[in-house]
Amino acid sequence: MTTAKRSIPTRRDLVQVTQHLWEIPRSFRSDMRAPARLYADEALLDDALGDRSSEQLVNTATLPGIVRYAIAMPDIHQGYGFPIGGVVATRLPDGVISPGGVGYDINCGVRLLASEASAGEVSPFLAELASRLYRNCPSGVGVHGEIKLQDSELDKVLVEGGRWTEERGYARAEDLQHTEEFGTMPGADPEYVSHKARERGRAQVGTLGAGNHFIEVDRVAEIFDETAAEFLGLFADQAVVQIHCGSRGFGHQVCEDYVARFQTTVHDYGIELPDRELVCAPFESEEGQQYFHAMACAANFAFANRQVLAHCVRRSFEQALAGKISGFDLHQVYDIAHNMAKIEEHVVGGTHMRLCVHRKGATRAFGPGSPGLPDDLRDIGQPVLIPGSMGTASYVLIGTLGSMEQTFGSTCHGAGRVWSRARARKTVRGQQLRQELEERGIAVRTGSMQGLAEEAPQAYKDVSRVVDVVARAGISKKVARLEPIAVIKA
Amino acid sequence: MRGIAIQHFKEIEHTADWAFRACGRDLAQLYANAARGLFALQGSTGSSETSLAREVAVSGVDRETLLVNWLNELLYLQETQRETYSCFEILEISETQLRARVRGRPHRPEGKLIKAVTFHDLEVRQSEEGWEVAIVVDV
Numbered sequence: 001m002t003t004a005k006r007s008i009p010t011r012r013d014l015v016q017v018t019q020h021l022w023e024i025p026r027s028f029r030s031d032m033r034a035p036a037r038l039y040a041d042e043a044l045l046d047d048a049l050g051d052r053s054s055e056q057l058v059n060t061a062t063l064p065g066i067v068r069y070a071i072a073m074p075d076i077h078q079g080y081g082f083p084i085g086g087v088v089a090t091r092l093p094d095g096v097i098s099p100g101g102v103g104y105d106i107n108c109g110v111r112l113l114a115s116e117a118s119a120g121e122v123s124p125f126l127a128e129l130a131s132r133l134y135r136n137c138p139s140g141v142g143v144h145g146e147i148k149l150q151d152s153e154l155d156k157v158l159v160e161g162g163r164w165t166e167e168r169g170y171a172r173a174e175d176l177q178h179t180e181e182f183g184t185m186p187g188a189d190p191e192y193v194s195h196k197a198r199e200r201g202r203a204q205v206g207t208l209g210a211g212n213h214f215i216e217v218d219r220v221a222e223i224f225d226e227t228a229a230e231f232l233g234l235f236a237d238q239a240v241v242q243i244h245c246g247s248r249g250f251g252h253q254v255c256e257d258y259v260a261r262f263q264t265t266v267h268d269y270g271i272e273l274p275d276r277e278l279v280c281a282p283f284e285s286e287e288g289q290q291y292f293h294a295m296a297c298a299a300n301f302a303f304a305n306r307q308v309l310a311h312c313v314r315r316s317f318e319q320a321l322a323g324k325i326s327g328f329d330l331h332q333v334y335d336i337a338h339n340m341a342k343i344e345e346h347v348v349g350g351t352h353m354r355l356c357v358h359r360k361g362a363t364r365a366f367g368p369g370s371p372g373l374p375d376d377l378r379d380i381g382q383p384v385l386i387p388g389s390m391g392t393a394s395y396v397l398i399g400t401l402g403s404m405e406q407t408f409g410s411t412c413h414g415a416g417r418v419w420s421r422a423r424a425r426k427t428v429r430g431q432q433l434r435q436e437l438e439e440r441g442i443a444v445r446t447g448s449m450q451g452l453a454e455e456a457p458q459a460y461k462d463v464s465r466v467v468d469v470v471a472r473a474g475i476s477k478k479v480a481r482l483e484p485i486a487v488i489k490a
Numbered sequence: 491m492r493g494i495a496i497q498h499f500k501e502i503e504h505t506a507d508w509a510f511r512a513c514g515r516d517l518a519q520l521y522a523n524a525a526r527g528l529f530a531l532q533g534s535t536g537s538s539e540t541s542l543a544r545e546v547a548v549s550g551v552d553r554e555t556l557l558v559n560w561l562n563e564l565l566y567l568q569e570t571q572r573e574t575y576s577c578f579e580i581l582e583i584s585e586t587q588l589r590a591r592v593r594g595r596p597h598r599p600e601g602k603l604i605k606a607v608t609f610h611d612l613e614v615r616q617s618e619e620g621w622e623v624a625i626v627v628d629v
Contacts, residue, residue, distance in 0.1 A: 078504065080610030080626045104606045104628045199570050210603065211629055249569055252606045252628070256562050259609060263555050276554065276609035420503045421629065450533075 008055045020473040032061040036070040044074045056083040059274045065095020074469040075416030081277030084361035087410045092354040097288045098280035099258040101358035103339040107302035108246030110385040111335040115239045116327030119219030122239040130486040132316035134445035138207045139490035145206035158190045161300030165307040177374045179335040183303045188296035194257050201250025206308035210490035213245040218482035228479045231380050247302035254298045258291045334383035338363045338413040357408045365399035365411035389415045389460035394482040395467045402474030411476040415460035428456040443486040499527030508627050515620035518580035525578040540593035547589045553614040561607040
């Protein structure tokens with residue numbers, strides 16, 4: 001679709017900006033509209049240059065209306081269209097919105113719930129707790145949950161998201177306060193959602209899905225920032241729970257619908273792109289607005305999904321622990337999205353600008369005093385939840401003023417893959433991995449040994465290394481490290 | 491399904507997701523083989539035992555869009571109808587239209603299934619043997 005010569009950047013093409021930041025200048029390829037920047041240390045930089053993710057990053061720097069630079073987080077890895085771990089902001093009104101820049105699992109994200117009990121108190125009952133979680137939280141592709149929605153009720157989910165779950169008794173008011181966008185993404189309009197998306201989503205609210213999605217019971221293994229931890233209600237050795245999932249088949253269908261439709265739209269606007277998965281439309285165009293309305297519906301679907309799952313997790317804790325220990329009730333620490341395009345105001349070159357910020361495999365990390373934070377967190381900044389690979393550590397971070405200055409208020413989202421799923425399957429046996437995890441005291445519940453093997457920790461980068469880079473670069477601050485004691489997967 | 495090396499489609503390495511290459515002597519065979527590859531990656535054995543048939547019709551503005559729409563339609567049917575397919579007969583095909591009869595059986599999804607077929611670097615191209623394409627899917 002373009003005449004620019006495609007090639008994969010090498011070390012020689014990079015300019016080091018700071019200790020943990022590298023730039024691919026615009027001169028690297030003639031179709032770049034902005035430079036591209038990568039946050040990494042030496043080893044993570046080698047990983048980023050080891051597959052096609054850096055070429056994909058350069059491709060995103062060609063999007064019309066891009067502001068400052070295309071950004072890659074240290075967990076960058078090869079995706080399709082955008083790399084996973086990419087951030088691109090476009091200026092409004094003429095900059096573009098790209099469905100492929102959000103991805104198929106719209107508002108895939110992570111929620112952290114915290115008990116008042118210690119992991120030591122929970123551990124005698126861990127086997128039963130894990131089994132309850134596996135039974136109460138349906139998993140697998142195409143799996144249906146307890147809730148089947150008629151059209152009018154589904155519309156309410158799509159428009160209201162978290163607010164719908166509160167009306168239906170699945171949420172507490174404080175849960176929504178501690179959810180990105182307070183659980184309701186503005187701009188949702190079901191009119192722009194296809195019949196197929198509805199059919200796929202109708203019975204999937206309250207289901208975990210497959211792939212790398214999971215529920216994990218963790219213990220708080222280390223506190224780095226006592227003050228922030230206290231604000232978030234976290235303490236050492238506490239039992240906490242992470243839920244990682246998104247908008248299920250509904251979001252996939254929304255993305256599919258618009259990526260297919262934009263194949264012609266992109267020509268209508270005379271936009272040339274190096275990869276058809278990057279197709280886009282000017283944000284303020286009819287097509288761009290239609291996608292944004294539909295994407296917001298999928299975002300609300302995902303907020304509702306994680307909230308219903310949180311309800312199922314609370315029920316599991318009660319069933320397994322009530323009468324045995326106190327402090328099993330779970331409060332919500334926060335809920336973040338890591339696949340989303342959002343309209344935000346940022347200061348660029350001293351000027352306030354309205355931008356469409358695409359984060360694909362990247363997390364919003366707003367610093368202290370930012371709009372959009374609940375009152376009780378305004379002074380410390382937004383909590384950021386970074387799940388590690390299975391069986392390894394996860395992190396709780398907070399956003400900083402540095403993220404506002406450098407990355408449009410964004411940071412990393414996880415460990416980032418280094419092995420293909422095919423390689424993981426060939427190298428790791430699911431049954432053996434399960435045994436190894438259980439020998440380390442981690443309860444494992446899964447329906448698919450192949451799925452378990454593909455998510456083996458060896459297939460991922462070292463999450464601690466990723467988190468160290470964003471902390472040293474000043475775009476997030478470490479609050480706590482979590483270690484798993486039970487893993488529930490599809 | 492591990493290390494698929496069957497004649498008309500083959501899994502290829504991709505860091506985050508799955509990818510495979512399909513080929514065919516003409517477009518009809520290419521599109522049928524792409525569908526076989528899609529289901530083989532998900533663990534279908536290509537069994538000839540089928541108990542149901544569906545007719546599928548899709549359109550697209552070009553060969554690539556037609557291919558993505560065809561494969562995504564099969565994934566949509568797999569998920570919503572809870573079926574798996576192993577036999578793909580292309581009844582009519584042009585650059586922009588495809589009509590096919592697919593045969594399969596009821597299937598309760600277990601574990602990993604493909605969620606979507608992407609346009610990433612997608613190009614249906616002519617080869618010495620006929621046609622080929624490399625497809626990246628989201629899992």
